[in-house]
Amino acid sequence: MTWSPSQYTLFEQQRNRPIFDLLARVPGEPRRIVDLGCGPGNSTELLRHRFPDAEVIGIDSSPEMVEAAWRRLPGVRFEVGDIANWDDGRPYDLIFANASFQWVSGHEVLLPRLMKKLNPGGSLAVQVPDNLEEPSHVLMREVAADPRWAGKLSKQPRDLALRREAGWYLRLLQQQAEQVDVWRTTYYHPLKRGPSDVVEWFKSTGLRPFLQPLDENEQAEFLRRYLAAVTSSYPPAEDGSSLLAFPRLFFVATCR
Template sequence: MSWSAKQYVAFEDERTRPARDLLAAIPAGDVRLAIDIGCGPGNSTELLVERFANAKVCGLDSSSDMIEAARKRLPQVQFDIADIDTWNDSGPFDVIFANAVLQWVPDHATLLPSLVSKLAPSGSLAIQMPDNLNEHSHRLMREVAADGPWVGKLAGTAGLRTEMADASAYYSILKACCTRVDVWRTTYHHPLAGGASGVVEWFKGSGLRPFLEPLDEAERAQYLNQYQTAIERAYPALADGSVLLPFPRLFIVATR
């Protein structure tokens, strides 16, 4: 699946807020090497650079478009194109930061201990993942995918996102290899101008991408039309025409 830095940064403030909240929960300590995995256009990496001013900070992402944007934004930082699934740098890292990315990487029961193994003693793995597969926004993506001429093309799309385990499962996986595990869940409520079209624009930069990518131009327009109509019903506009988008997210900071 390809990512567009331009579409992603359209809601950069809102998307970066969970990264700030995640970073604030990493325990204080001597950080010499930190990495932002799934760094996107460098918005989350920028926070690491600010907080760990004396550390070497680097970033990786599987999208060349995102890495190009990140390099432009932070020319002093080393950014590499790499896939977390096959990433084999053993560090050791004092911080591994994974904001809004691991929902796209499978098999968390194997992945998370393998990321912890790349940490230095007392190092932290910090993760935030959208916990929104059961929200109207995502239920409707799947429903529209199952009701149109694109059914065949989109047959495997819903399975691309990794099903989240519950908080206690993540706690148990990480407690087996860490001294301290902090797990919490927050629902943000984002006021989006433009009503339903604001919601559609938001998800065009993230969750809708795998549903739109396999479609031709005409199908894409029709899919978006049907999706927006369904979104209008699910998220009624407020008096000023905006929509309040509830967005639950799961946070984990695990310290070795």
Template structure:
């Protein structure tokens, strides 16, 4: 997959940052007692900025596997530390008080081992806070897959089942972490985002979920794929009373305090 595009990702930064704020609001930690915070999959630093504001005395580190994202994050927050790393193999040198992962772990396989490992990596009494898009069954993502199985795009796109990790059900994550946690809070929310047009919805998902599909296509095939996708998006998300399209975006939240 080609590298992430910070400009495209940040086009809907307010909407993308809203669940990051909601996740952090449920982290019950006294800032005075937090020395180290890690933002796993920090992207361009929008979520890291929330952590710096909430924990001004802490050493805040952002990690990402995209150097262009890290360049933007460093420009945005020169006081924080940003490192290139892969979440699947990441290990902290010193156990942090908070591991925070906003919309990143859905790209990482092996949740059955990853999530307990992250919780165990914390300092005693530390908190693991996770938010993941849970929208694989929404029209935006169902239509990606339907078109990817059709000619003339199927051969170039290939096996799209590997593009994103299939999430466990919410109670599956509860059962996975409950034996290791002193306190565990899980919930699911469906945000409703008014969008100006089908093209705006396409722009939203091009920065994330649509990217691995489009990246595998030649310019000509990409143009036809996106045109067909936008047409179907227009049908799946009809105009509302104000002429906008309402994009439902379910997200899953997990906040676990280490026992």
């Protein structure tokens, strides 16, 4: 199951909110920037607006996302690559990663390696969803535990629990950075079409690892059960909308 740029951008406005908040905490005027896990180029586009004179490149492991990013920003260099081993041998002033490191394991190795790629005064700026204990994700795991497909899905949920807590990131990054800023924000998104929008939101992200191993019929049944489950946790208001609470963890580490 490939990444779908069109499904992901259904909620682009809401997904862009943390990008603005992360950008607001980046110090200085970086001249060379990489956007790791650039997706369809939405984060890259905002980086370009904020730093119009900088050289910006985007890296993503999904050819579909890279293609969409290139269509959006034809003047920018985008490459297919894996964050886990990406290294073009050049130093950067800003390494930016919004909503992508939750898909990459080994943060204890990845982050120190990326910090070493920064120029003096450069920053590593990252946002990762912190929603594994939200009803949206607890319910995914509950539906996945059904014996009908539990065997196929047994490895998925825990493998995805790669994220660490705020203090862990702070202590790790303080070993290399002069300044580390860590914070957590919960966004509240009213979703017009209620619980079915909750399903649509996560179909392009958190649900992917659960749907990927299933055949077409199983996928449809999984989504039917997930919709029923989220309907009770995200009940529609009078106007039909549901409120999605979405906590996210941020850190910006800046070198001497």
